Amino acid sequence: MARVAGRLGSLLLTGFLLAAGGAAAEAAPSARFDWPLRPRPAVERRFEKPPQNWLPGHRGVDLAGSPGQPVLSAGDGIVVFAGSVAGKPVVSVDHAGGLRTTYEPVTAEVPVGRRVSRGSRIGVLEAGHEGCEAAACLHWGLRRESNGRGGREYLDPLGLLQLGPLRLKPLGGASPQPAHRR
Secondary structure, three states: OHHHHHHHHHHHHHHHHHHOOOEEEEOOOOOOOOOOOOOOOOEEEOOEOOOOOOOOOEOOEEEEEOOOOEEEOOOOEEEEEEEEEOOEEEEEEEEHHHEEEEEEOEEEOOOOOOEEOOOOEEEEEOOOOOOOOOOEEEEEEEEEEOOOOOOEEEEOHHHHOOOOOOEEEEHHHOOOOOOOOO
């Protein structure tokens, strides 16, 4: 009986999406995440996902800030890295669901292993960031571990924020079609 009910629910959902003109719901994320800079920063450069992880792209967003500005953890988590990568200071925080946020160039004020809360100070923003015209830019990255063998998926960190209401978007760029009744 539960199997039949599950199939019926799937059919109803499919019918609803088809009636909505092939629109897919793009749900707003939970309020578990917030901006890593205060006040809300300008986005200097957006996320550009590479077709493959090893190809060129921009694996995060650049947020305008000021040298010495406090950098805050975007969400609850555990600091898993606080050090230098390619000569630049970086802090990384692991969050629930296999998510990891990274913050660069940030001089850490928290040790590895520290549990942090959304909005808690994790470091200070350093001056300069290649490709950014502001006096200081925070490169804020997000990735999800996608399998147990170290695979990862780079994501747009702005997707963590509640920037707007629920939206329906057409699938494949098709115009919504009205539902027909028989």
